[in-house]
Amino acid sequence: MGNDLVAVASVRRLKERGETLATAESLTGGLLAATLVEISGVSAVYRGGLVVYATDLKHALAGVPESLLAERGPVDPDVATALAQGARVRCGADWGVATTGVAGPEPQDGKPVGLVYVAVAGPPGAEVRELRLEGDREAIRTESVTRALLLLAECLREPAASV
């Protein structure tokens, strides 16, 4: 799949920088992690991840504040950022990548199908993107993985933080 080329470039960049990566996934449910581990030699870079499908696991596994989840629901930009940060902390990685959104077929907590947030947290801080995706459940999940990997690649284009 096309995700591979972007992911391969990011894995190479992380290897050059001596930095590591972790994931926290809601709607993509492991697909982002599975895309990364397809890459030979990824074990030098990728530490692991959290599949936080149930809302309460976003708190229990990734440390997203319960108050934030109660106030905004799971499909929210600050929740996405907290998930990316949680992936870093809980998996002991330099960078965290996260996804949360509505894959469908039904809207969720008043949020429409296709509303997705992808976030990256790393040494320089965190970035989040709001997406409005179209298509069926599988298309929305696949595109969410692509966009999360593109955001990671974008964040990694900045120079490494000085130590």
Next chain:
Amino acid sequence: MGNDLVAVASVRRLKERGETLATAESLTGGLLAATLVEISGVSAVYRGGLVVYATDLKHALAGVPESLLAERGPVDPDVATALAQGARVRCGADWGVATTGVAGPEPQDGKPVGLVYVAVAGPPGAEVRELRLEGDREAIRTESVTRALLLLAECLREPAASV
């Protein structure tokens, strides 16, 4: 993919029993979780999972004893069982499914490429299977997911534990 039919049957069975499921994955790196979340309506059953790619995360995220990992390495039947049990406990689910093994291309800690353990832990106890798989990295990972789902289906054929 063919995994879908087996997974769909297990998800239906869990829904009938009012029971929930979690995953802990090493070599399959999220592919088992991603296969499950493809199923519409799975959110009533699947809580989430742990991608424990780095060996130390098998302890930190899934609670596999450090002494067991130090003594046997990550590719071991008791580690697989502990991962399945850890998935249940950490994700608050009735059932846990786990994978650990060598996807290749290189042997790992003296264990050959294709040696894989899949395990299921649930209310009646735990089951583990040793597999000797052939093929490339992707084939070994895909077949590991299939075998993990088949073991889950087998365990779910037994009557529900009386409460």
